[in-house]
Amino acid sequence: MTIAEKQKEIVDEFSFFEDWMQKYDYLIELGKELPIIDEQYKTDDHIIKGCQSRVWLNAELKDGKVLYSADSDAIITKGIISLLIRAYSDESPEAIVEADTAFIDEIGLKEHLSPTRANGLLSMIKQMKFYALAMQSKSN
Numbered sequence: 001m002t003i004a005e006k007q008k009e010i011v012d013e014f015s016f017f018e019d020w021m022q023k024y025d026y027l028i029e030l031g032k033e034l035p036i037i038d039e040q041y042k043t044d045d046h047i048i049k050g051c052q053s054r055v056w057l058n059a060e061l062k063d064g065k066v067l068y069s070a071d072s073d074a075i076i077t078k079g080i081i082s083l084l085i086r087a088y089s090d091e092s093p094e095a096i097v098e099a100d101t102a103f104i105d106e107i108g109l110k111e112h113l114s115p116t117r118a119n120g121l122l123s124m125i126k127q128m129k130f131y132a133l134a135m136q137s138k139s140n
Helices: 003-015 020-033 075-088 093-098 102-106 115-139
Strands: 055-062 065-072
Touching: 003 020, 003 075, 003 102, 020 075, 055 075, 055 115, 065 075, 065 115, 075 115, 093 115
Parallel strands: none
Antiparallel strands: 055 065
8 A cells, every 4th residue: 555545544534523632532542552662762862853743763674665753752643653554564665765745735734733743743744754764775
């Protein structure tokens, strides 16, 4: 499944909910299902700068695909990073770097977050793309 297909699937899922309370509940559920990041990555080196909550993100290149793992000390943030991992993990660095983020606007996520959480969301995307770009550079 391509990144665009995964993003469309996420947009479709969010369209089932009638209001933002249901969408927040769904984000909380996604956060609870996020596999826990290995403790060795819960360090300052892996914290995403610009997030209101603490968010740790790790990326590894395996068989030409970027695999992300993450954790957060806030459940909504954990749900948000879970969505991003679902969209971008297990894809080539090139595909991640080139992928757009329109699905975030399509589900209305940014407009329903506080300004600091919206900044955190952008920081998460930026860090994921940065890791992918670094891996792309290494493999070239």
